[in-house]
Structures are given as C-alpha cells and as structure tokens.
Amino acid sequence: MTLWVLIGIVIKILMIVGITQGTVAYLILVERKIAAYAQDRIGPNRCGAQFGLPAALLQPLADGAKMLLKEDVVPKYVTKPLYILAPWIAIVTAMIGFAVVPFGPVGPNQLIDFQIAPNVDMGLLYVLAVGSLAVYGVILAGWASNNKYAFIGGLRSSAQLISYELPLGMSILGMLLLAGSLDMNQVIAWQSQNAWGVLVQPLGFILFFTSAFAETNRLPFDLPESEQELVGGFHTEYSAMKFGMFFLGEYLHIITVSFITVILFWGGWHLPFLGLTPESSGLIDTLLKVGIITGKVFLAILFIMWIRWTLPRFRYDQLMDLAWKSMIPLALINLVATAGIVQLVRTYWN
Amino acid sequence: MTSRNAAPDAPAAGGRAGHPWRKRPARFSMSVMDAAGPVFRVESPAAPLRRGRDAIGRPVRIAAPIVRTPPSIRRLAMTNQPPVRPEWTTTIDPILQKELERYVLVTNWEKLLGMVDVVYNWGRRSSLWPLGFGLACCAIEMICTASSRFDIARFGAEVFRGSPRQADLMIVSGTVTKTMMPLIARLYDQMPEPKYVMAMGACASGGGPFKEGYNVVSGVDKHLPVDVYVPGCPPTPQALLNGLIALQRKIDGETIVQAPWYRGGVERDVPIPALGPDLVDLRTVELAAERTAQGLIEKREAGLEKPRLIPAPTADPVDPPPAEAPSGKPVKKPKQAVARPSAVWLGDAGLAELADRLNAELGAGTAAIVQAGLLIPAEKLVDAARFLRDRNPIRYDYLASLQSVHYQDCIEVNYHLDSTSRPGSLILLRVRVAEAEGEGELPSLYHVYRGADLQEREVYDMMGVRFVGHPELKRILMWEGFAYHPLRKDYLEPYYEAPTKVFASRVDEGFGRHVRAEELNPHGTNLKIPQGFKDWASLSGSNDPKGEAPLPGGVQVEELESDQFQVSMGPQHPSTHGVFRMNVRLDGETIVGLKPVMGYMHRNHEKIGERNTFLMNFPFTDRLDYLTSMGNNFGYALAIEQLMGDEAKPPERAEYIRVIMAELTRVASHMWSVGFLLNDLGAFFTPALYAIEERELILDLFEWASGSRMMCNYFRFGGVAADLPPGWLDRCRAIVEDRLDRKIDELDRYLSGNEILLDRTKGVGVLSAEDAVGYSTGGPVLRASGVAYDVRRAAPYGIYDRFEFAVPTGRAGDLYDRYYIRILEMRESVRILKQAVRKIPEGPVLAGKKSYQIKVPAGEAYGRVENPKGELGFYVVADGSAAAYRYHVRSPSFINLTALERMCLGRTIADVVGILGSLDIVLGEVDR
Numbered sequence A: 001m002t003l004w005v006l007i008g009i010v011i012k013i014l015m016i017v018g019i020t021q022g023t024v025a026y027l028i029l030v031e032r033k034i035a036a037y038a039q040d041r042i043g044p045n046r047c048g049a050q051f052g053l054p055a056a057l058l059q060p061l062a063d064g065a066k067m068l069l070k071e072d073v074v075p076k077y078v079t080k081p082l083y084i085l086a087p088w089i090a091i092v093t094a095m096i097g098f099a100v101v102p103f104g105p106v107g108p109n110q111l112i113d114f115q116i117a118p119n120v121d122m123g124l125l126y127v128l129a130v131g132s133l134a135v136y137g138v139i140l141a142g143w144a145s146n147n148k149y150a151f152i153g154g155l156r157s158s159a160q161l162i163s164y165e166l167p168l169g170m171s172i173l174g175m176l177l178l179a180g181s182l183d184m185n186q187v188i189a190w191q192s193q194n195a196w197g198v199l200v201q202p203l204g205f206i207l208f209f210t211s212a213f214a215e216t217n218r219l220p221f222d223l224p225e226s227e228q229e230l231v232g233g234f235h236t237e238y239s240a241m242k243f244g245m246f247f248l249g250e251y252l253h254i255i256t257v258s259f260i261t262v263i264l265f266w267g268g269w270h271l272p273f274l275g276l277t278p279e280s281s282g283l284i285d286t287l288l289k290v291g292i293i294t295g296k297v298f299l300a301i302l303f304i305m306w307i308r309w310t311l312p313r314f315r316y317d318q319l320m321d322l323a324w325k326s327m328i329p330l331a332l333i334n335l336v337a338t339a340g341i342v343q344l345v346r347t348y349w350n
Numbered sequence B: 001m002t003s004r005n006a007a008p009d010a011p012a013a014g015g016r017a018g019h020p021w022r023k024r025p026a027r028f029s030m031s032v033m034d035a036a037g038p039v040f041r042v043e044s045p046a047a048p049l050r051r052g053r054d055a056i057g058r059p060v061r062i063a064a065p066i067v068r069t070p071p072s073i074r075r076l077a078m079t080n081q082p083p084v085r086p087e088w089t090t091t092i093d094p095i096l097q098k099e100l101e102r103y104v105l106v107t108n109w110e111k112l113l114g115m116v117d118v119v120y121n122w123g124r125r126s127s128l129w130p131l132g133f134g135l136a137c138c139a140i141e142m143i144c145t146a147s148s149r150f151d152i153a154r155f156g157a158e159v160f161r162g163s164p165r166q167a168d169l170m171i172v173s174g175t176v177t178k179t180m181m182p183l184i185a186r187l188y189d190q191m192p193e194p195k196y197v198m199a200m201g202a203c204a205s206g207g208g209p210f211k212e213g214y215n216v217v218s219g220v221d222k223h224l225p226v227d228v229y230v231p232g233c234p235p236t237p238q239a240l241l242n243g244l245i246a247l248q249r250k251i252d253g254e255t256i257v258q259a260p261w262y263r264g265g266v267e268r269d270v271p272i273p274a275l276g277p278d279l280v281d282l283r284t285v286e287l288a289a290e291r292t293a294q295g296l297i298e299k300r301e302a303g304l305e306k307p308r309l310i311p312a313p314t315a316d317p318v319d320p321p322p323a324e325a326p327s328g329k330p331v332k333k334p335k336q337a338v339a340r341p342s343a344v345w346l347g348d349a350g351l352a353e354l355a356d357r358l359n360a361e362l363g364a365g366t367a368a369i370v371q372a373g374l375l376i377p378a379e380k381l382v383d384a385a386r387f388l389r390d391r392n393p394i395r396y397d398y399l400a401s402l403q404s405v406h407y408q409d410c411i412e413v414n415y416h417l418d419s420t421s422r423p424g425s426l427i428l429l430r431v432r433v434a435e436a437e438g439e440g441e442l443p444s445l446y447h448v449y450r451g452a453d454l455q456e457r458e459v460y461d462m463m464g465v466r467f468v469g470h471p472e473l474k475r476i477l478m479w480e481g482f483a484y485h486p487l488r489k490d491y492l493e494p495y496y497e498a499p500t501k502v503f504a505s506r507v508d509e510g511f512g513r514h515v516r517a518e519e520l521n522p523h524g525t526n527l528k529i530p531q532g533f534k535d536w537a538s539l540s541g542s543n544d545p546k547g548e549a550p551l552p553g554g555v556q557v558e559e560l561e562s563d564q565f566q567v568s569m570g571p572q573h574p575s576t577h578g579v580f581r582m583n584v585r586l587d588g589e590t591i592v593g594l595k596p597v598m599g600y601m602h603r604n605h606e607k608i609g610e611r612n613t614f615l616m617n618f619p620f621t622d623r624l625d626y627l628t629s630m631g632n633n634f635g636y637a638l639a640i641e642q643l644m645g646d647e648a649k650p651p652e653r654a655e656y657i658r659v660i661m662a663e664l665t666r667v668a669s670h671m672w673s674v675g676f677l678l679n680d681l682g683a684f685f686t687p688a689l690y691a692i693e694e695r696e697l698i699l700d701l702f703e704w705a706s707g708s709r710m711m712c713n714y715f716r717f718g719g720v721a722a723d724l725p726p727g728w729l730d731r732c733r734a735i736v737e738d739r740l741d742r743k744i745d746e747l748d749r750y751l752s753g754n755e756i757l758l759d760r761t762k763g764v765g766v767l768s769a770e771d772a773v774g775y776s777t778g779g780p781v782l783r784a785s786g787v788a789y790d791v792r793r794a795a796p797y798g799i800y801d802r803f804e805f806a807v808p809t810g811r812a813g814d815l816y817d818r819y820y821i822r823i824l825e826m827r828e829s830v831r832i833l834k835q836a837v838r839k840i841p842e843g844p845v846l847a848g849k850k851s852y853q854i855k856v857p858a859g860e861a862y863g864r865v866e867n868p869k870g871e872l873g874f875y876v877v878a879d880g881s882a883a884a885y886r887y888h889v890r891s892p893s894f895i896n897l898t899a900l901e902r903m904c905l906g907r908t909i910a911d912v913v914g915i916l917g918s919l920d921i922v923l924g925e926v927d928r
C-alpha cells in the first residue's frame, strides 16, 4: 500500500513538474500575445507557421532551443559558486511550493488526490515560507554578479520582498480565521459552504493580491529588474539558460500566487449553482473541479499580465511607504476586525 | 510544409576528405511565410562561413554567396545522380524509397546532421532577441519597427534586451562614432555566442552622409563582423524587417558542424579599439604607428587646398580684401547682407544707446558697435554681462546662444543675449581672443549665466579657447587626449579633400571608377595622428578617457569607501534615449552627484556644414533632431533667408505650408516624448506605442509631401521644395480636425490622472523659474517652470503673428508640469493647424526659380525657431562663397541638459530616468 502511495506521489511530482514547466513556457507566449494586444499589435505569429501551426505555437520551443544552445557566459569577475547557485534557488523554491497546492479535489473519498502532499495541515504556511525563500535567489544573483546594476537590483528586491511578506501573510489571516484551518482544502470547503473569500474578506483580498504583485516582481512593483533604470536588474549578468531559469522561476511564482488567490479568495473549485460539494467525487465532478480551478487560475494570471502592460512603475521609496504605511496597518485592522467578529459570532450566534 | 532534401548538386565545397558524411554540405529548403501571406521557398547553402582576411589583413567572416538552383535543374540533377542507398532498403519499392528519402527517412549521416541543423537553426532564427540599444536616427525607425504598424514581434524578435548577455542580435542602428566604437566593441564581446550583427542604415554600413566627419567610423564593419547590411538613410521599418528575414535565411544556411563558435582556438572576440590621439584599432596599431612616423598625412595635406581664413568683421565695414582664388584671379567682392544679429532684435538705435550706457557705467572702451554687435574687451566681459543682467533697463537674463568663429586674426566668441521680460530684444556680444591654438583665454560667464556651462566647454573642445573660472573645463564632445581642436580652420580631417563641395575628385571619376575616401588617406581609414605621437604602447582599450567622472563639489573621496558608489548609466542604457551617459554617484538610491557625459553621437555636423554648399546642408539639418526634421529645416532656412534678404521672401502659400509642417512636427514630436516619458516611468511601451500610432499618420503626410518619412529635406530658401500633392490637404484636414484632438484627449484622459503617474511626477525634478532662465533652458522645459517664453511669440518668424494660440505655462516646474505642458502645447498646435489648413491660399511655393547654386551675401545671421525641444538656432557666418564660413547650431537638447544635474541632486535613480525623459533630448542634436 505505502509503495503504491509512493509511486503515485512520484508520478504526481513528475506530472506536475512537467505540466508546470510546459505551462510556464506557454505562459511566456501568452504574455507576449497579451502585450501585443495591449499595444494594438499582432505579436509572435511566425514561429511554427512553417509546420502549419498558427499563432506562433512553437515560439516557446524555439526560445527554449535557442537558450539551451547559447553560450553560457560566466564572467570572470563573478563569485562563481553563488553565481551558479542563484538561478537554481530561484527555480527550485518556485517549484517546491507546488507540493501542497491542490490542483483539484482532495479528500479520502476522491478518485485521486490532486495534491502531491494531500491534506497538509500547515499547507499555506509552507507555501508562504517556501515562497519567501525565493528572495535568496535574487539577492545572491545580484550580489554574486559583481555588477552595480545587479547589486542595486538585489538590494531593492531584498527590501521589497521582506516588506511585502508582512502584508501578504497578514492579509490571509482573516480568511484563515474564518475557515479555521491552514489546510487549503479546508479553506475551499469552507468557501463552498459559506461564501467566497473575496466577498467576506474584500480588504484582505485586495491587500493579498497587491502584495502578490510585489512578491512576484511584477509591474507596478518590478523594481528589482526595472528595465529603464537598472537595465536587467539582478539578472543583468546572466545569459542563456541561467537567465532562462530566472524567467521560469518568475512565471512559476505567478502560477503559485494565482493558485493561492483562487484557493483563498475565489472559492477554489467552487462555482455557484453547479452543486459541487467537497464530497462530490464522480468522474465528471472531479473533472469539473479541476477545470474550474485551473480556469480561475488562468484568469488570475491573465489579470496579472494585463496589469503589467498597463501601469507605470512605483518608485522605490513609494513602494516601501505603501507597504509599511498603508498595507500593513490595513492588514492589521482587517485581522483584528475579523477576529472580533468571528469571536462575537461564535459566542452569540451558536 | 517543410521538405528536406539533400541536394545532390551541391558543390563539394567543404571538401574535407576522411569523413564520408562531410563531403557535401547539406542543403535545405524551407518555406517561409511572407509578410503578405504567400509562401515562397528559400534555398540556402549550408553556411560555408569561412574565416578570411580582408584587404588590410584583419580577420573577417566571409559568407559564401547564396547559390540558388532553379528547381528544374535541381530535379534534373537528382535524376542524374541518385543518392547512395543503404543496402537494407533494396526491397522497398524504389519510388516509395525515393519519397521516403526525400521527406522522412534519415538514411545517412548527412541527413541526420541536416535534421539536427534544421532544429538548431530554427531555434535561433525564430528567437532573435536584439540588443536594446539605438545609436542615431536609424534607431527611431528601429523603434517604429516594434510599433503596431510593423510589429517585429511577429518574427519573435520583439524581446529587446537591455543586457548584452541576453541578446542574440546587435542592430547597429545609426552612425558609429569613434567615441562610441570602443563601447560597441565591448558590447559585442559581452554578447554570448552565437551572435549576429546587423548594420542598419548607410552610416553603420559605411559612414553614410557623415562619413567625412573626423569622429565617424566608416562603417561598423571596420571593427566587427557584420552579417547583414540594411541600406537606407534611414531604412524604413520594412527594410529592417527585410534585413531580419535575410538574417534568418543566413541562419538557415548554417550548420552545427561548421559553426565557428564551437571550434576551439577560434578567437571571435574583437579587440576593443583605444581612444588615444584618435581612435586606434589595436589590430593595426603597428601599421598606423609606422605610417604616422613617416608623416604621410602631413605630406598629403601639404598639397591640398586649405580653407580660406577671413578677417574678423570690423566696426566700419571696409570691404574684406579680395581673397585670392586658386587660379590667382581676384575674386569678385561679395555682396554684403544687412548687418543684424537676428531677424527680430533690439535695433540699431537701441544698440547705440546700450553701448553708450555700458561705456558710461563701466568706463569708456567697454563696448564698441561692430556689425550690429557689441565688441567687448575680454577683461570687461563679466562686468558687462552682470550689468546687462542686473542693472540694465532691459534685463538680459537669458543667454540664448554662445558660439565661436575662427577668423584670420582672432577667435571670436560671441554671445546672443535675450530678455525673458522683454522678449525679442536680442543682442550680440563679441569677445575676441588670440588666434593661435591653445592661446585664447577668456573669463568664464559660468557664474553669471549658468547656461554657459556646457557651451563654454564646447568652445574649449572645438576651438581650444580656455575659460578662466569655469569650474570644470574639460572636453565635452571629443575625449580628453584627442589631438586636435577640430573646428579650427587649420584642422583638416583625415578624409579632407577640398574646402568646399563638390569635390573635384568626385566630379572626374570617369566611367566605372570612383574614389573612396579611404583611398585618399594614407592609413586607409579615418585616422589622423600627429607625426610626433610616440606613446603607442600606452594605448589600451580599457582606458575610458571620456568617462572619468569629475567629482561633484563637496564630496570627499574617502567617503567612497563607505557607502557611496558610482554608476555609469549609459551610453548603452534603456533610459538614455540614445547614446547619452550619466555618471552618477549614489548614496543608497539617492543621487549625490551626477555628471552628463556626451559626445557619443558627435558626428561633426558643424565641420561638415562648413564644406557643404548652403543648399546641400538641408538634408544634414534633418539629421540633427531626427524627430523634427521639418522644424530644423525651418530654422536653417530662416538663417540663410535673413542673409539673402527680401530676395528670398517665401510666397504666402509656402509660409502656410511651413507652419503646417512645423506644427505637425511639434505634435509628432510631443507624442513621442510623452509616450516615452511614460515608458521611462515604467509603463512598458504601451502608451508610447499608442502615441506612435498618431505619429505614423503624420509621417505619412510628410512622406507624401516630401518623399521621406523622417528626413524630409522639404524646405528651400524662399519657400519649400515642392507644392503639396493633390489630396494632401484634405487628408491633413481630416487628421487635424478629427483625429488629433481625440487622440490628445485620450492620452490626457488615460495618463494625466493616473495615480502612479501623479505619485511619480508631482514635485519631482523641480526647476524654479529663475533657474530655468539662468540655465538657458528652452521650450517646454522653460515654460513648465512658468516662464512664458516662446520664440513664436518672442521673436515671431514666418507668419506666426497671424495665428491665435496661447503659450501655456506650468506653475511648479516639476516633472508633471513638463509632461502636461506638452499635452497643452499639442492642443495649441492643433489650434494653429486648424487655422492654417482653413486659410491656406493657392499660389507658388518658392520665391524665384529653383536652382542648385544659391548666392548668399556675406554677413552673419542667427535664425531661431521654436522647435518642439526648445529654441533651435542656426548661427551662420557667410563670406560670399558657396559654403558657410562658420555654421553653428544652438541645440535646445544640448543646452537643456545643463540643468539636469540641478534637477536630479537628492532624487533617486528612478527619478533621474524620468527627469531625463522629461527633458526630451535627442542625441543627434545634443552632440551634433
């Protein structure tokens, strides 16, 4: 029995790694297409046309092939071990977060557990903890490159990521209080029985989503690599696949935060009027659940991308002010208010 | 849709025996979707890229010519020479076998390698990420290629990387100057293999119109291996796309076996050339040293006709002694133009009164009237300037322009002063110093007019006149260590041929023969080093004589150890709008020192302008501020028309056309600048590309009227080159009446109220009105600080006095005001346009006949227009010959930069990028 579980887990890991990597590659294409539409252009449409495929469907493969075969420059002046380690940190920390993310229904009576490590009690904590490790990749890259732009980029990102950890963590506490668990499946279950997180915790949602932008280095918070100021920021000195790994890491991060957003605030696999319950476990129901959750995630990702091609960027000090002077206090207020209300309800309602 | 077939008729080019599968390079055909949709086939040979040596022995990559075999011959060849079949296939139906071989089976090594190559090449051809750097005018077209109308993204090549480490393709888009060349070489070396170079435009390919300049490299291929040349000046975006397709074809022909970058022992890096007394290519340094020591340059120059020197103007206009023509006959006495510094000025009476006042206040002999200017002795200059600024009834608080002329007996430095409180009362101060090289010395006006800062440095650089009291008198356009002061009349450039064009060598070329400038120079390239130079060993590519940043005052060097560090932003940097550089000293993110470093686009406009005939110079003015060529034409035309007098008074219709063109230019330029300011603030290209859409419509109008999108060359002395084509005005009306207003509203609506934009721009980079005037800023920068100074109002030219328009001003002088003032100015421009397109009369468009040769009377003139960037002035000294004796451009972008440091200190890096964007500089004009 345990052996089967183990094999199942290994298969799941392989599948998730494969699927996410592939998705990420195509997300980059999606982003380029979105950029094109945002800017009234066509975007990539040639690559793959030779083989009769529309819409540059092979573009990610071409980019990948090129990057893999490109000369991998390690400049003389870098601190070599750290320079090589940094992109790995970036991509590994982005990957292992997926261990506890439920991609669909999870539970004892389900067909399959759509989660590598099912029903982890502190799943959310784990995701946040692992996610915040990613900053090491950025800082080390900036520091080891021995390049001034990279260095400033690294410094900025360490300050930024540390600052936004706080509102990010605090903004979800309200939701967790309501659901009464750190297990993401419980949170979804709670939402399917009561109401979506975004309705009961609107402030929490806004704070979380905003911090998520900062956590993923996306515009308007992409200061660590702000192109107009720092050329490439922390990855200025990276070429070929090492640079590609930062790229992948960034998009993996986007997928993770989108999942968390969907799970915590957009009801996970739940859609009103479909009658899906945490217990429903038929084949169709399962497929529906998986479809709904990935669909929602895709929407969240599209939204994040759309923002990137729309807004200008904050300045560094404004970013810090926003985190410390507005978002953290608001998150605290949200937490205290939620705690109070939950306590009141529990005491006087039941 | 792809077929792979080994073409049996390929020559055994690679011919290395021993490996059977290497005997013949494989050939492929691949279908490529054309822009228009139809599929066509490209045959390309398998990359016989050879390493070879060029004429003077430098290693280069030589691509074999693309050999195309017509399909009929190919089929024929195929039937004649059946490929060798492996034995196990004998049982298969021969026809099927053939088909299989053709399309599917990997039957031999060659095919396997061929398939690997297909994948290998396909990855690179589809994902060519260009290095994000632009040099000059061509870069503007490169950016347009990324805009929605052309969209380079279709080829997967829109990912412009700021870091060379991540780029595959270097598009050398513009004039390569000597100052810039070491940096381009370094960028090239930093790019990882496989890397490609595209020379975009005439300049990058061979020097282009600026080839004869002393600071211009005659084509980037003198230093780097170039893969594709894109002709044009500038190449249109379509041409660039065509170049990209050509590069893709070239890539299709490469094979992994022969790719030079995988071969051990092949050194593909190029040595970085050294900035010594001139730009020295270290690969040929021995040769250069030998030829220099032989004095070949000096020998050649001794035999050439030198530029003529004329005496400086004197108080009572005695006729200049008739100069000797080369033939020995005395030249006819040139006609004299009316003496006045500019079309609108103080006037003779006012000037006489002013001279008297100066003499009374500061002692006799302070001012003498010389040719409508005040001649002031050097030692009285500072006092006189202070008096004029602070105590004179008309406060001359604005140093409009500062330039120098090399005369026979002196170097004259002259100053155009104007008053922002009584605009239009321009005066000219003349100061004269010793003529001999390095002898001239003047008191600096730095402390009276801060705007003199960069302009004095320019005079020092170009003429060798030292300004005592200038805090930091260093070369500005050339580098420290450059051997000459190039604007002196006795400096002859390496490619010098004759004082004026058309050069004799170019006329008598004869059939089938032409002279390349390289053949005239003993070094075979644009190189000139004084014979006495001995220090060849010290030349090294790692020196950076331009970038040695002066320390800002009050900063201790020891502090550097603790928490300040210096960053060099530029010249290749996403924010610098070209090849501008800022040496920034940072404390954390705060700027504690900033020095602009320029000259990377110095392409010797003024020196070349002294040899061009007057008419010939028009296209060169296009390339000053390449976003506003019509406006530049206007200013230059005004200057020469001032000399020519009433003879060149443009007819009514031409006047209207000029205003229409100038205002359309303003809208286009402001659209661009607003868009890219937003880009600098981090809104990644989206607003910019939307703004460009409208600009494209305007460019279409320009192209229709003048034949060129960007380099219009449309104005002539006394009118314009050609009448508007039929239908032009209707289309123009449609755009002006319907589209522009809406577009401006749209920009205004979406941008001006954006929360982040407000946060980023309000209160940032404040320039007070006093400073704005003191620093001689012009245009939107000056007006954003609340000074309503607009040349169209202050010194009306053309028919601007007939139109109703407001001169909008800002209040705070911050980044937001500088952004918003441009929106307002666009609205005013549209207002003028509406009036102009309604009232434009029929009639001729040129005074007099069209002619190639124009007689310009001797004299001085200063033509000024309100260009989108600010006051653009052309100072011309004519001596009655076919070309200008001295030709100087008062460039608004350059002078606006004087205030950059002032605005940036204490702000952060992010702000600097925005502030620079709000100055809206164009490097062609900054460095000229």
Ligand code: SF4
Binding pocket: B136, B137, B138, B173, B174, B175, B200, B201, B202, B203, B204, B208, B209, B210, B232, B233, B234, B235, B623
């Ligand atoms: S002059 Fe300007 S437009 Fe012409 S080729 Fe040179 S850089 Fe390009």
